[in-house]
Amino acid sequence: MTASDDHAALRDLASRHGFHVLGVTSAEPLADALARLEAWAAAGHAADMRWMTRNPPERATPRTLLDAVRSVVTLAVDYWTPAPPFEAEGRYGRVARYAWGRDYHDVVIPRLRELGAALLDVVDGATRFAVACDHSPILERAAAARAGLGFPGKNTCLLLPRRGSWVFLAEILLDAELEPTPPAPQEHCGTCVRCLDACPTGAFPAPHVLDARRCVSYLTIEHRGVLPRALRPRLGPWVFGCDDCQDVCPFNRFAPLSDRPEFAPDFGVGPRLDLPGLLRLRHDDAFRARFAGTPLLRPKRRGLLRNAAVAAANVGATCAVPALVSCATDDAEPLVRAHALWALGRLDAPQAHRLAERALARDDDGDVLGEARALLDDAP
Ligand code: B12
Ligand code: SF4
Ligand code: SF4
Incomplete structure (x- = not known):
């Protein structure tokens, strides 16, 4: 393949390695996106993601990722799979779609490496490559937008024409020059504001700007500490991640069914989790065994049980009271x-007050004591 390459051949190669969309952009710094990132960071919108x-x-x-980089191949993988509408039924917490099946990093990164090696065979002058998917320091949405994969929605997700936003993004950086792919057809959100209205916590201070401090996805996955008390009721049934601003997006009506079986519920936890069962996972080993190979390991047992407790209150899961008593006690x-x-x-006030008094007498942790005092102060 020559430097004035054949994008169709590249797309064909990528699709044989499990990637559904391919674009190419230069290795130039992403200048506009840098300005946006700096403004976002300066406003405190990154929360504790240092x-x-x-x-x-x-x-x-x-x-940063490959010293000799001359082109960035940007890729997207569909992950939409069907599931019945979520029903809490007074006992279930909700899981964001991206986490229903196997951890996408484990699925995508090995394929990226294989595709990178295949590119060295076909792209003239290519001798080295580096791969990135999510964790690496690269602005993936901005790189993909510049390569023409799609456009930034008001919900900040990258929307792909005829696909929407249910895609994972990934990149292969190459030390050879490839012709950039043309910009995506001019599409944009227009007057639509559905995602801004649907966000349960008001996490969009403006269109295209997300304040992670209020985002359910950040709070349930990345945040390590106590959940802000005022936001807890607004977390609704979400126990891991949040899809509210994507579920309402009209572009997502066109999402194709993913052909990657690993993203289907059968390969992981699926769209909902039994909250009493989750709250009974009292040891880290049991937690790791239950969620091995899924993204739900990230918040660790303490983070996921924290989320489960809040979701249990929000969906009125009185069936979780015995498990919650046990969690609160020891x-x-x-x-x-x-x-x-x-x-x-929220679920059993008399029992909660007894346990709060017990905590005040026996617990020595500041967060637990604070929660106990707040409960007793709020008591009628
Ligand atoms: C930090 C992070 C988060 C944070 C912050 C998200 C955010 N919006 O910034 C939290 C934990 C909240 C999060 C949540 C989610 N995340 Co996340 N996350 C990331 C990560 C690691 C960095 C994102 C980032 O740089 N944020 C900083 C802001 C300033 O940049 P940005 O949002 O990317 O916006 C850029 C462009 O869109 C452009 N831009 C923005 N607005 C505008 C407007 C105009 C007019 C123009 C021209 C350009 C433009 O400039 C920005 C700066 O580069 C990326 C992976 C990566 N390495 O890039 C994944 C990533 C963005 N996340 C992803 C996913 C799947 C999710 C969730 C859907 C998971 C879930 N269901 O819970 C949610 C979606 C929430 C949402 N509405 O964004 C995917 C998104 C795929 C897509 N189609 O967009 C990514 C790309 C991971 C991947 N490899 O697939 N995430
Ligand atoms: S992921 Fe949920 S909480 Fe975060 S911005 Fe979207 S709708 Fe709001
Ligand atoms: S819901 Fe509407 S405003 Fe939000 S990203 Fe989709 S099209 Fe854009």
Whole structure:
């Protein structure tokens, strides 16, 4: 393949390695996106994700990942699979679609490496490549937008023509020059504001800007500490991630069915989790065994049980009261004890008050004591 390459041949090769969309952009820094990232970081919208704010120019410069980079191949993988509409039925918490099956990093990254090696065979002058998917310091949406894969929605997700946003993004950086793919057909959100209206926590201070401090996805996956008390009721049934701003997007009506079986519910936890069962996972080993190979390991047991306690209160899961009592009484993690107390305050107030008094007498963790005091202060 020559430098004035054949994009159709590249697309064919990518599709044989499991990638549904391919674009190419130059190795130039992503200047506009850098300005947006810097403004986002300066406004505090990155919350506690310090890796996002430590060195913005690095994330906007493809050379960070491969010194000799000359082209960036951007890729998208469909992950939409069908499922019945979510029903909490007074006992289930909700899982974001991207996490229904196997952890996408484990599925996508090995295929990226294989495709990278295949590109070395066919692209003239290519001798080295680097791969990126999610964790690497590169602004993936901005790189993909510049390669013409799609356009940024008001919900900040990259929307792909005829696909929508249910895609994972990934990149292969190459030390050979490839012709960039043309920009995507001019499409945009127009006057639509459905995602802004649908966000349960008001996490969009403006169109195209997400404040992670209020985002359910951030709070349930990345945030390590206590969930802000005022936002807890707004987390609704979400126990891991959130799809509200994508579920309402009209572009997502066109999402094709993913042909990757690994993303289907059968390969992971599926769209909902039994909250009493989750709250009974009282040891880290049992937690790791239950969620091995899925993205739900990320918040660790203490984070997921924290979320489960809040979701249990929000969906009125009185069937989870015995498990919550046990968590509030003797879970090894203060984070779990604190949120279990809060949830019991909504589901079984007399029991919660007894446990709050017990905590004040016996617990020594500041978060648990704070939760116990708040419960007793709020008591009628
Ligand atoms: C940090 C992060 C998060 C944070 C912050 C999200 C955010 N909106 O910034 C949290 C934890 C909240 C999060 C949530 C989710 N994430 Co996330 N996340 C990332 C990560 C690691 C970095 C994103 C980032 O740089 N944010 C900083 C802001 C400033 O940049 P940005 O949102 O990318 O916006 C850029 C462009 O869109 C452009 N831009 C933005 N607005 C406008 C407007 C105009 C007019 C123009 C021209 C350009 C433009 O400039 C921006 C700066 O580069 C990326 C992976 C990566 N390495 O890039 C995945 C990534 C963005 N996440 C992804 C996913 C799947 C999700 C969730 C759907 C998961 C879920 N269901 O819970 C949600 C979606 C929430 C949402 N509405 O964004 C996918 C998104 C795929 C897609 N189609 O867009 C990515 C790309 C991971 C991947 N490899 O597939 N995520
Ligand atoms: S993921 Fe949920 S909480 Fe976050 S911005 Fe979208 S709708 Fe709002
Ligand atoms: S819901 Fe409407 S405004 Fe939001 S991203 Fe989709 S098209 Fe754009």
